[in-house]
Structure formats: C-alpha cells, structure tokens
Amino acid sequence: MSSNLTQSIAIGIVVNHVNEVFIATRPVHTKYGGMLEFPGGKVESNELPEDALKRELLEEIGLEILKYRLFHIEEKKASSENKPNVKLYFYLVEEWKNTPYGKEGQDVKWHIISSLDPKKFPPLNITVIERLKNLT
Numbered sequence: 681m682s683s684n685l686t687q688s689i690a691i692g693i694v695v696n697h698v699n700e701v702f703i704a705t706r707p708v709h710t711k712y713g714g715m716l717e718f719p720g721g722k723v724e725s726n727e728l729p730e731d732a733l734k735r736e737l738l739e740e741i742g743l744e745i746l747k748y749r750l751f752h753i754e755e756k757k758a759s760s761e762n763k764p765n766v767k768l769y770f771y772l773v774e775e776w777k778n779t780p781y782g783k784e785g786q787d788v789k790w791h792i793i794s795s796l797d798p799k800k801f802p803p804l805n806i807t808v809i810e811r812l813k814n815l816t
C-alpha cells in the first residue's frame with residue numbers, strides 16, 4: 681500500500697515568434713544545479729496549477745502571462761515511502777506583458793527550439809522537449 685502524496689509542479693515554456701524558448705540555468709547549489717530549466721515551481725496546497733504558473737512566472741522572470749495552454753503532463757512515482765510522487769504540468773505560454781529577465785539573479789537566455797539538448801535538462805523534461813521540437 682502506498683501513502684505517498686503528490687507534489688504538483690507548474691512549468692512555463694515561454695515561446696516567442698521566432699521559435700525561441702526562455703530558459704534559466706539552475707543555481708549550482710540546488711538539485712540539478714547547472715542544468716537548464718523552464719521557469720516554474722511547486723504548486724501550493726489549495727492552489728490550481730495554472731495559478732501556480734502565473735505566480736511562479738511573475739516571481740522568477742517578472743512575466744505577466746496573457747495566453748497559455750496546457751501542453752504536456754509528466755508523472756513520476758516516488759522512489760521511496762517518504763518522498764512524494766511528482767506531477768509536472770508543462771504549459772506553452774504564447775502571449776505576455778513585460779520583458780522576461782532573471783528576477784532571482786539566475787542566468788537566463790532565449791534558445792532556439794531546434795538547438796535544445798534534452799541531456800542538459802532534468803530527466804523528466806526529455807519527452808516534453810522532443811514534443812516541442814516536433815511542433816516547429
């Protein structure tokens with residue numbers, strides 16, 4: 681029997697009109713430090729994933745998002761009793777206000793989708809990156 685809870689994560693794939701996505705480098709001292717990631721973070725209790733998406737993108741990259749859609753969900757079962765299952769909600773963000781920047785001091789950059797290397801991201805991003813490449 682499993683009593684593991686599920687930690688949901690809301691992630692924004694911010695895509696511009698020239699097929700570039702806005703990506704941050706994870707700070708070195710964190711889990712997957714030095715790897716690339718899309719902005720986002722943990723959905724809080726009593727919060728909807730899309731509300732977490734709006735909150736995290738504002739907190740992390742100063743973006744007020746206007747048009748977005750759920751693009752992909754990735755789930756992973758907990759690797760032990762005392763860890764949560766995780767569920768990643770990846771949203772495509774296609775319209776926004778403001779110019780994104782690394783509000784928390786993180787290194788950020790626009791990357792052309794076709795040039796993305798899935799090996800530079802956490803393992804749960806591999807499928808969504810393949811799907812992203814098939815879009816363009």
Ligand SMILES: Nc1nc2c([nH]c(=O)n2[C@@H]2O[C@H](COP(=O)(O)OP(=O)(O)OP(=O)(O)O)[C@@H](O)[C@H]2O)c(=O)[nH]1
Nearest residue numbers: 689691711712716717718719720721722802803804805
């Ligand atoms: N933001 C983000 N997190 C990802 C991605 N892929 C992926 O596996 N994750 C995982 O999702 C989890 C939560 O992300 P996070 O560290 O950004 O959480 P957060 O913003 O709430 O930060 P905090 O824990 O410091 O409050 C991490 O374990 C991270 O490794 C991704 O592309 N973007």
Ligand SMILES: [Mg+2]
Nearest residue numbers: 719720721722
């Ligand atoms: Mg985060």
